[in-house]
Amino acid sequence: MNIGEVAARTGLPAKTIRYYEEIGLVSPLRDVNGYRAFRESDRHKLAFLARARALGFSIEDCRALLALYEDEHRASADVKRLAERHLEKIEEKIRTLEAMRETLSELVEACAGDHRPDCPILKGLGEEERPAPSTGVA
Amino acid sequence: MNIGEVAARTGLPAKTIRYYEEIGLVSPLRDVNGYRAFRESDRHKLAFLARARALGFSIEDCRALLALYEDEHRASADVKRLAERHLEKIEEKIRTLEAMRETLSELVEACAGDHRPDCPILKGLGEEERPAPSTGVA
DNA sequence: CTTGACCTTCCAGCAGCTGGAAGGACTATC
DNA sequence: GATAGTCCTTCCAGCTGCTGGAAGGTCAAG
Structure with a gap:
């Protein structure tokens, strides 16, 4: 999945997704051409982030929430x-x-x-x- | 009046007052030692700004409000x-x-x-x- | 082969301050 | 006159969370 599709499906601008990668909220793979290759799990994370942001959580709160989300023993x-x-x-x-x-x-x-x-x-x-x-x- | 006194009397941090000068909201005079010399009118303006900011007006709105405030023919x-x-x-x-x-x-x-x-x-x-x-x- | 839509990186800027460094000026005390 | 402490100065960097734009690579269609 390229960034455009993820953007369309999460409602997040591509710029924002790149920014989220930059600050380590998501880590998509890369295709041989250098394009970001998003997995379903990346898209899911981004959708999670979009909703958390829409509730007004700060980026750092989102990071913490995401960590809790991924931690089965939370x-x-x-x-x-x-x-x-x-x-x-x-x-x-x-x-x-x-x-x-x-x-x-x-x-x-x-x-x-x-x-x-x-x-x-x-x-x-x-x-x-x-x-x-x-x-x-x- | 030095910046410290104006800060104390308007409730605005000195840093903020310097910033307001930088963006042209106030123009205090200068003493020979380089210190800013605020007149009553400067203090008054800054108090006006503090109240406008406290009501959530943007800096640009404040600039406009200040201009209207000073314009007798508004x-x-x-x-x-x-x-x-x-x-x-x-x-x-x-x-x-x-x-x-x-x-x-x-x-x-x-x-x-x-x-x-x-x-x-x-x-x-x-x-x-x-x-x-x-x-x-x- | 060109066009156009995608993608990449990098750099700058938004608002409205705030913090800190480095240094000058003033006041009080010894 | 030296010293300490508080004030003042400028300048530069950073905060939040993106957003815009430039310059260029990639890909699919015609």
Whole structure:
């Protein structure tokens, strides 16, 4: 199987597959003409990688997952630990993004979006943080 | 004001401030000793940038926002458009991450996480996509 | 024999910093 | 005046995970 076919069947760009070989995630054989010769097992590994990447696992996590995948004597606890840590990172990212969305959508809603220069978005970005937003009652 | 003080007051690392100068986001003066001499306006700009970056705006968006900020004849519509586009990207990212979280948390929950090798997470990653999950009824 | 689609390697670049080396400048203390 | 410690400077390299492009080899069809 040449790289083009593997690319088509895994959905990974050929460039990416070459890169994965370079960093040692797959090791296809070589034909006499120098072309990479992928076995079924290579294609399978690449498909595994594609799915792990699609779940947001880092390359190093993928490497670890692949090693566990190939290790018949693995403990599922090791896999689970890895996945849980990743899940937490995802949740953390979601929280960060939701905070951004919250702030940003407030600003956007407050902005007239017309020809005038007054703009709560720029105002919000330009303002020094307030020491304490008191109610004005001493 | 030296870079250290600006860093402390904006929360930006000195390295980042130097980088922002390099890419033309700020242009502090220089003392005779070669040290950067930040004016209040520089500090203000950097604080603006820090907040815009914290909302996830790209550097190029920040550059545009800064230009609008400094332009008294801007139209708030331009700012709003930029912010809305960014908001959409954030929402897109959130959706992607939530899909990941969904899939991943299902896998994690299904995994015993013990000493045995059987692991739904690895199984999920290793499986070829099904042609059609029929009910078995022909 | 040429065309075109494939494949190869290598090098550069993206974003947005971050780390480290090597060295100058300033402040305080002895 | 020497020394120590902290600040500042520049420059270069590296991080993640690819992606694009140049220059060239290979193969199948006509």
